[in-house]
Amino acid sequence: MHITDKSKLVISLIVTGKCNNHCTYCHFYANHDRKLYNRNMEFSLFERYLDFINFLKTKTKHITCRFSGGEPLVMGEELFKYSSAMFEKTGYTPYIMTNGKLLSEKVIEDCKENHISSFVVSLENPVDMDDGSIDTDKVINAYKRLQNSTIPLYLGMVIVKNEKFKDIKKICDILYDKLGEIPPICELNFLPYTSPAEEELIDLYEGLKAVIKKYYGKTSFSFFPYITPEYYSNNLNGSEYLIEFPIDDIYGFMTKTNEELLEVYEDKLNKAYFAYNCPNSSCEWHDACSRIKWVWGDRSFTVSKEQKMKDYCRFKKTISRAFLDALTDLSNRGKIEA
Numbered sequence: 298m299h300i301t302d303k304s305k306l307v308i309s310l311i312v313t314g315k316c317n318n319h320c321t322y323c324h325f326y327a328n329h330d331r332k333l334y335n336r337n338m339e340f341s342l343f344e345r346y347l348d349f350i351n352f353l354k355t356k357t358k359h360i361t362c363r364f365s366g367g368e369p370l371v372m373g374e375e376l377f378k379y380s381s382a383m384f385e386k387t388g389y390t391p392y393i394m395t396n397g398k399l400l401s402e403k404v405i406e407d408c409k410e411n412h413i414s415s416f417v418v419s420l421e422n423p424v425d426m427d428d429g430s431i432d433t434d435k436v437i438n439a440y441k442r443l444q445n446s447t448i449p450l451y452l453g454m455v456i457v458k459n460e461k462f463k464d465i466k467k468i469c470d471i472l473y474d475k476l477g478e479i480p481p482i483c484e485l486n487f488l489p490y491t492s493p494a495e496e497e498l499i500d501l502y503e504g505l506k507a508v509i510k511k512y513y514g515k516t517s518f519s520f521f522p523y524i525t526p527e528y529y530s531n532n533l534n535g536s537e538y539l540i541e542f543p544i545d546d547i548y549g550f551m552t553k554t555n556e557e558l559l560e561v562y563e564d565k566l567n568k569a570y571f572a573y574n575c576p577n578s579s580c581e582w583h584d585a586c587s588r589i590k591w592v593w594g595d596r597s598f599t600v601s602k603e604q605k606m607k608d609y610c611r612f613k614k615t616i617s618r619a620f621l622d623a624l625t626d627l628s629n630r631g632k633i634e635a
Contacts, residue, residue, distance in 0.1 A: 298566045300559070305359040305537040310346060311544045312379055313337045313367040318396050319429030322456065324487035325367065337372055338544045343379055345550045346542045347386045352555040362391040370399040377411035384412035392417060394453065397436035400443055408448050419453035420480055423471045424464050437475050452480035459493040465504030469512065479512060481519035490597035492608050498615045505616060509623035523592055524612045527585050538566055582617050
């Protein structure tokens, strides 16, 4: 895979390993020792990342940057040193991935002056809040109170564990009632991932079908985008790619040339969005599985790569069938055009 002028890159800079939450399912701390990573990215490395971003601008103009972690807002005023440097050197204004715990009127006002473009605010599953996270209602209240046109806030993913698939409709009803929209819903993936039981997939099918039938035309949907990205308009026909600039220089930024780093990241993209030629060509969803996100080709703590690919197939068929059957029912009832 090569980065071309048609590629849309979302560059995620892990500017800090610090976090004020202790979510038990966190994929970042599943792979990073919390004490060892209780620090911010070295500014010299950050500046080298900015140099490479300017190089990538010669390949594509479709670049968006975000700050993630950890929790970027724990950096306090130092966060603005990074965002201002990014704007001055690249012209880009990053958006912030946040758990919402530190959002306030002052933070919004400071961001207006320091080249932050927006926030993506994660929410806890309201029927399954993790003990190490923040109460869902507190984040929702802050999200609604602080919404503004200059530094807008958007909803991040809500993680739903396998055993809570039975609550999909209840979860969506609660969130729609409080927010007037349904945030992206995602399975628990990465290293903490576990395989769903058959009855859990049945619950998922029934719940999704009910939600789609109830909310079709009222709000947009983003259900399980790691599995079914092809259903969403912001996927840009498969040309949007997320690439990560880690907190440490594990790819040799301080020693490699930009051309060498381009090869590194194009190779990473090939692995992150790997091509897959499923042998079951008769499957009705076959064409939607030609390129798959890396999480499904990698192990978890308890599930092998091979089993995860089998699970991907099970998920794909379940979610796709829920969409198809729900829309078919609505069409038959005259709720949508056939």
